[in-house]
Amino acid sequence: MKLKIKLLKPFSYAVGKSELELDFDGVTLGDLLKVLVNRYPRLKKEFYTKAGKLTDYMCMFVNDKPISALNGVNTELKNGDELLFFVPISGG
Numbered sequence: 001m002k003l004k005i006k007l008l009k010p011f012s013y014a015v016g017k018s019e020l021e022l023d024f025d026g027v028t029l030g031d032l033l034k035v036l037v038n039r040y041p042r043l044k045k046e047f048y049t050k051a052g053k054l055t056d057y058m059c060m061f062v063n064d065k066p067i068s069a070l071n072g073v074n075t076e077l078k079n080g081d082e083l084l085f086f087v088p089i090s091g092g
Contacts, residue, residue, distance in 0.1 A: 001025070001079035003032070008086035014042035029062065030073035032083075057087050 005020040012018040026032055037044045049055055060067045061084040067075055077083075 004082045029075045
């Protein structure tokens, strides 16, 4: 299946670009994260803590829906899905 992935900072720095179009033969978002880390090893420290858990600050959306409203990393992906990875910024 083909996926479109948009990466905002710091993920775009780790990959070297802000958008990817990826042929993916996995099933879930968790599978995709593993593929991305294998292909772009610098993403590992951005995605995961040293204990191997997803970082608390990372936000992921699948087709404009936060993964918290879906099935988390167990969200099943399908051909044509669009994903967004970013870190929310706040300030005052």
